[in-house]
Amino acid sequence: MPLDRKKDPSVLSHVFGPVSSKRLGQSLGVDLVPMKSCTWNCVYCQLGRTKRYTTLRREFYPPGEILSEIRQSIESGAHIDWITFVGSGETLLYKGIGHLIEEVKKMTEIPVAVITNGSLFHLAEVRRELMQADAVLPSLNAGSEALYEKIDRPAPGFSFRQHLDGLAQFRKEYKGRLWVEVMLLGGLNDSDEALHELAEAMKQVAPDMVHLVLPTRPAPDQQVTLPGEERIERAVSILSTAAPVMHPVKGRMDLGSAADLLEAVTAIVSRHPVQEKELSIALLARFFGDRAEVERTMKELFASGRFATLEQAGEIFWIPA
Numbered sequence: 001m002p003l004d005r006k007k008d009p010s011v012l013s014h015v016f017g018p019v020s021s022k023r024l025g026q027s028l029g030v031d032l033v034p035m036k037s038c039t040w041n042c043v044y045c046q047l048g049r050t051k052r053y054t055t056l057r058r059e060f061y062p063p064g065e066i067l068s069e070i071r072q073s074i075e076s077g078a079h080i081d082w083i084t085f086v087g088s089g090e091t092l093l094y095k096g097i098g099h100l101i102e103e104v105k106k107m108t109e110i111p112v113a114v115i116t117n118g119s120l121f122h123l124a125e126v127r128r129e130l131m132q133a134d135a136v137l138p139s140l141n142a143g144s145e146a147l148y149e150k151i152d153r154p155a156p157g158f159s160f161r162q163h164l165d166g167l168a169q170f171r172k173e174y175k176g177r178l179w180v181e182v183m184l185l186g187g188l189n190d191s192d193e194a195l196h197e198l199a200e201a202m203k204q205v206a207p208d209m210v211h212l213v214l215p216t217r218p219a220p221d222q223q224v225t226l227p228g229e230e231r232i233e234r235a236v237s238i239l240s241t242a243a244p245v246m247h248p249v250k251g252r253m254d255l256g257s258a259a260d261l262l263e264a265v266t267a268i269v270s271r272h273p274v275q276e277k278e279l280s281i282a283l284l285a286r287f288f289g290d291r292a293e294v295e296r297t298m299k300e301l302f303a304s305g306r307f308a309t310l311e312q313a314g315e316i317f318w319i320p321a
Helices: 063-075 097-107 124-129 145-151 160-173 192-205 229-239 261-269 276-286 291-302
Strands: 015-021 025-031 082-086 112-115 135-137 177-183 209-213 307-312 315-320
Touching: 015 063, 015 261, 025 063, 063 097, 082 097, 097 112, 097 124, 124 160, 145 160, 160 177, 160 192, 177 192, 192 229, 209 229, 261 291, 261 307, 261 315, 276 291, 276 315
Parallel strands: 025 082, 082 112, 112 135, 135 177, 177 209
Antiparallel strands: 015 025, 307 315
């Protein structure tokens, strides 16, 4: 039976944004799986721990319902650079994502991206479903079985070799843009040895670009720390031997075009923690530098009862209440 998120009117059902993304501009997010349905239990995951692995693909929500929300968002006139399929877990667990992509391509010329951990690429049916996507962004965080197990913590039966071979096979079949994401973790995969192993693995995949990202949001595991600047630069240098690397300079949230500010912030926070400082900067841009208005608005937003705060490494984050 499809899950129903519409019982809580304060949370959008499947579509959220557009939200500002460094990699994808103004991105309309489409969330396909319930929290937290995943094949991995990553040490850095902003969604928290995977309490029960999900390994079987299924149609979690009716495709017509999802497509209707996408169409409404497109017809709203909001500026959208990409329509991005993503999940509160592993996106490709949604069986039928290929049909959704096909239907979206019929209704708009806006390009379609898919964010995934890539763990299911060993399945031919999964690879086939993504052939019409304009960009696919899978993860590759390690170049060895030991680090793969330590960082990604996959479900039983999933292995590093399977993951790497699946990515490499997808690259052979897929003609769109393949941008592989690497989460760089201080003390885990940022040593020269780990980075050289990762570069060798990356060469087997041959992506168009490597997106280096940092664990800037609260993680469920205390061992997760930011790498130092020297390690970041070293990662860029070593991984550049495999593919061009996008330096992990943080993008900026854009709330300037949000018609309903409370709903816009709720939609973002419901998907991942938001740094209070980042929210303040976005509101400053919206209110043309009026700090008094920003302070008043933030108090009003928080008073809605939809948000709580969490402190990590000296930074305050907004999370769902």
